Amino acid sequence: MNKTAVVYWSGTGNTKAMADAVAEGARGAGAAVDVFTASEFGQDKLSGFDSVAFGCPAMGAEVLEESEFDPMFTGIEASLAGKKVALFGSYGWGDGQWMRDWEDRCSSAGISLVTESVIANNAPDDEAVNNCKALGAALA
Numbered sequence: 001m002n003k004t005a006v007v008y009w010s011g012t013g014n015t016k017a018m019a020d021a022v023a024e025g026a027r028g029a030g031a032a033v034d035v036f037t038a039s040e041f042g043q044d045k046l047s048g049f050d051s052v053a054f055g056c057p058a059m060g061a062e063v064l065e066e067s068e069f070d071p072m073f074t075g076i077e078a079s080l081a082g083k084k085v086a087l088f089g090s091y092g093w094g095d096g097q098w099m100r101d102w103e104d105r106c107s108s109a110g111i112s113l114v115t116e117s118v119i120a121n122n123a124p125d126d127e128a129v130n131n132c133k134a135l136g137a138a139l140a
């Protein structure tokens with residue numbers, strides 16, 4: 001059975017709502033799913049999973065959250081090339097630049113994303129929730 005990790009950071013719950021939908025979609029497609037906050041995940045956990053969905057909102061000025069999420073991601077980035085990976089997250093006033101930069105960073109690290117990233121403006125609407133479920137299913 002495919003083992004999928006959903007790893008997210010969320011300050012006000014919007015990315016968490018997306019993470020819950022990703023997990024639901026992956027479970028629905030038959031994967032065994034564990035959900036972690038960024039501070040709970042790292043290199044020690046990574047080896048147990050075939051697929052990882054990473055969720056982080058736009059923070060700072062169009063960057064990943066810098067105290068927990070970015071250090072976690074930096075720590076495992078070099079080990080993600082052989083995994084099935086997908087990205088999601090919520091944003092506010094921007095235009096999604098943080099996600100384009102994150103996708104470019106993955107590409108530079110040799111990480112191939114298995115499906116289109118999902119971004120939601122603030123709280124995910126029904127379409128974004130469905131896209132998150134589809135993202136989870138694509139990882140399963």
Ligand SMILES: Cc1cc2nc3c(=O)[nH]c(=O)nc-3n(C[C@H](O)[C@H](O)[C@H](O)COP(=O)(O)O)c2cc1C
Pocket residue numbers: 009010011012013014015016057058059060061062063090091092093094095096121122123
């Ligand atoms: C400190 C801080 C910085 C932010 N920076 C950006 C930004 O650069 N671009 C943007 O579109 N939204 C930005 N936002 C808005 C958040 O991305 C948005 O509120 C998002 O829904 C938060 O997701 P969460 O509920 O999962 O924490 C920022 C919010 C905070 C609190």
